[in-house]
Amino acid sequence: MIRKTFKSTARNSKFDAxxxxxxxxxxxxxxxRKSVTRGLLIGLFWGFIPMPMQMLAVLxxxxxxxxxxxxxxxxxxxxNPVTMPFMYYMEYKTxxxxxxxxxxxxxxxxxxxxxxHWDDIVVPLYVGTIPYxxxxxxxxxxxxxxxxxxxxxxxxPQRFMKR
Numbered sequence: 001m002i003r004k005t006f007k008s009t010a011r012n013s014k015f016d017a018x019x020x021x022x023x024x025x026x027x028x029x030x031x032x033r034k035s036v037t038r039g040l041l042i043g044l045f046w047g048f049i050p051m052p053m054q055m056l057a058v059l060x061x062x063x064x065x066x067x068x069x070x071x072x073x074x075x076x077x078x079x080n081p082v083t084m085p086f087m088y089y090m091e092y093k094t095x096x097x098x099x100x101x102x103x104x105x106x107x108x109x110x111x112x113x114x115x116x117h118w119d120d121i122v123v124p125l126y127v128g129t130i131p132y133x134x135x136x137x138x139x140x141x142x143x144x145x146x147x148x149x150x151x152x153x154x155x156x157p158q159r160f161m162k163r
Contacts (some may be wrong), residue, residue, distance in 0.1 A: 028062060028069045033148045038067035041141040041145070043075025048133035050088055050125060085130075088125060095128025 019026065028033070042061060046054045054076045062069060079087055096103045104120055107113070114121070 024083055027066045030066075031069060033145065033152075035066065035068045036071055037141050037145045037148070038065060039069065039071035040075055040144055041137045042067055043072035044137035044140055045133045046072075047076045047079045048087065048091070048136065050084075073081070078163070091128035091132055092121065092125045093128065094131060095124030095126065098127055098131075099124055 018024075019029065042058060042065065046057045050056075051057070057075055057078060058069065058072045061067075093103070103126060104117060105126070
């Protein structure tokens with residue numbers, strides 16, 4: 001169903017005019033299994049890393065890997081101001097668990113407190129980021145890849161019946 005929606009959008013004449021006007025390479029907007037799943041993988045990978053300008057990191061990869069850039073951007077947007085505190089807290093707790101630390105207590109929301117405890121926050125946060133950015137992005141990549149293949153196999157007999 002989603003695959004068919006993407007395919008019909010890709011054949012739109014306004015869409016083609018936009019691509020020609022801005023000279024966007026077609027492979028960055030391709031709607032096929034490899035391009036979409038790679039876009040999901042790259043977008044989720046960068047989306048879980050706590051850093052500014054994650055979309056620029058996605059763009060920096062485009063010369064080296066061909067993937068669907070709009071899908072990668074939408075996956076990066078999953079880490080937005082509403083979801084960031086929950087994601088980063090989860091990553092911080094995971095990092096403390098992996099490092100064998102208990103974490104900080106008596107948190108104060110002052111700039112001085114954060115300056116004094118910066119190393120106690122950043123190290124577990126980035127260590128805890130690794131399992132999520134690698135694990136979740138690979139898991140989603142594999143699941144969507146398998147679902148896409150199953151969808152094509154399921155609809156293959158229907159295509160032959162229509163002919």
